[in-house]
Structure formats: structure tokens, C-alpha cells
Amino acid sequence: MSNSNSAANPYAEWFEQLRAEYGDQLSQMPLPDGLPEHLHTLVLLRDEEAITLMLKLAWQFGAQAGFAAGQSQNEQPTPPRRSNVQA
Known part of the structure; x- marks a missing residue:
């Protein structure tokens, strides 16, 4: 489609x-039990905020998994840089 x-x-x-x-x-x-049904409900309710949150979480988890996989392939992993930014 x-x-x-x-x-x-x-x-x-x-x-x-x-x-x-x-x-x-x-x-x-x-997918985990209940997730397809929950997503279907969110779509029917047009809960764009919840669907967007699900996408952001999936994107973040995927990025973290990809970073970890890349780090495990390096012989000398580069430690994360420290940031001076405070929340």
C-alpha cells in the first residue's frame, strides 16, 4: 500500500x-500480547500523542541497540563524552 x-x-x-x-x-x-489491540484502540481514538510516544520510544530503543552493537564490534570502544550541560 x-x-x-x-x-x-x-x-x-x-x-x-x-x-x-x-x-x-x-x-x-x-508483538507482545495486547499490543496490537492497544494500538488499534489508540488509532480509533485518534490518540496521536500516545502513538507518537510509542514511535519515539521504539526509535530511541533502536538507536540504543544499534549504538551498543556498533560499540561491541569496536576493539577499543570509545567512552561516551561527558557533557557540561545540566538539566
Whole structure:
């Protein structure tokens, strides 16, 4: 299923490319019990804030996993830089 916005939005285009490449494989991947139903409810309620939070968490967890995998491949991992920024 292609989205007409994909030509104007690089993320939509990238998503459609990933869906075409990995969609069949990922359709076999189970999600935790209750998650598909919860997401469906959020979509029906048009709870964009909750859906966006789920996407942000997934993006963050994926980035952390990718960083950890990259670090484990390095022979001498570079420690994280200290920041002087305070919250």
C-alpha cells in the first residue's frame, strides 16, 4: 500500500521502501500480547500523542541497540563524552 505523501516526505518514502523490503518477514514477527489491540484502540481514538510516544520510544530503543552493537564490534570502544550541560 503506497501513500501519496511518500514523494513529498522522505520518511514516508523510506518507510515504504522498508515495508516493501521487509514487510513479509516482519509480518511473521509476533508483538507482545495486547499490543496490537492497544494500538488499534489508540488509532480509533485518534490518540496521536500516545502513538507518537510509542514511535519515539521504539526509535530511541533502536538507536540504543544499534549504538551498543556498533560499540561491541569496536576493539577499543570509545567512552561516551561527558557533557557540561545540566538539566
